[in-house]
Amino acid sequence: MKKVLVVYGTTEGHTRKVATFVAEHLRAQGAVVDLVDSATPAAAAVQPTYGAAVIAGSLHEHLHQRTLVHFVKENIAWLNALPTAVVSVGLSAAMPDAESQAQARNNLEYFLNETGLKPTLAKSVGGALLYTKYDWFKRTMMRMIARQMGKDVDDTRDHEYTDWDELRRFVDDFVRQARLSDGQQ
Ligand SMILES: Cc1cc2nc3c(=O)[nH]c(=O)nc-3n(C[C@H](O)[C@H](O)[C@H](O)COP(=O)(O)O)c2cc1C
Known part of the structure; x- marks a missing residue:
């Protein structure tokens, strides 16, 4: 199983719970996972020693955390050479109507354009009040x-x-598509 970085940005704490859920689900499948908060000094100390990465952040006024944007930009070269998954947490993703879903997609798209990240998979998930x-x-x-x-x-x-079952299935898809169970790193 490859070593996986799970890096997240949070404002009120819910995305920490989402990222911890992702990390625990990956660990349960045998991955070695480092869980890093993009707002802590640990983020600046991250080295490109991973075989895959999951990047999670939440929306506030249509934007993801600046610390997460900064982390991805700083590490874009090696991140784009790996399988990556993006999880964008917000309230619009928890709404069934087409307009809210489009809003969630646009906000996620903006993050990808701003950072230059080209993820293998990306998903908007419902957040919390x-x-x-x-x-x-x-x-x-x-x-x-x-x-x-x-x-x-x-x-x-x-x-x-947050639909935890849907998030679990998303992580399972990533494990398959990124071939995480192949190889050592
Ligand atoms: C001040 C504020 C602004 C928000 N703006 C948005 C938004 O633009 N789009 C959205 O989908 N959710 C928005 N939300 C909902 C948050 O994304 C949601 O509460 C999420 O779970 C927060 O995650 P966090 O606890 O990791 O910061 C907002 C929440 C707050 C408190």
Whole structure:
């Protein structure tokens, strides 16, 4: 099994949970996985010693975390020489209508154009409303947005819209397409 880098950007913490899920699912299949937060010094210390990489970030006002964009740009040459998968986390991906789905796709496309990354696979996945982690302003704003989107407005607790089974299948597809179980590195 190849050694896999899972690097993520998060603002409120949900994408850490998504990236940890991906890392654990890869480990369960025998991969050696390094899980790195793009906002920590560990990101600057990453060396190109991997056989594959998963890059996960979340959307805030249509953009992914600057630290993740920076990481991908800094490491683009070796990342593009590997099988890579991108996971873009957001609320629009959790909406069934065509407009929201197109929005999620466009935001992901923007990240790929901005960084120059050419992934083997890419997917938009539903995020979470983490009301208990927001300050008053963000909580009020997100409740209004949630009401418009028909999502949960009970701000006494958090709400998750990630389809974990779908994410597991996406990781399985990546394992197959990237031939992760072939070879050593
Ligand atoms: C201030 C704010 C802005 C957001 N903007 C978007 C957006 O433009 N598109 C989208 O799909 N989701 C948007 N979301 C939803 C987040 O992507 C979602 O909550 C995600 O789970 C956050 O992941 P994180 O906890 O890893 O930061 C926004 C959330 C917040 C709090």
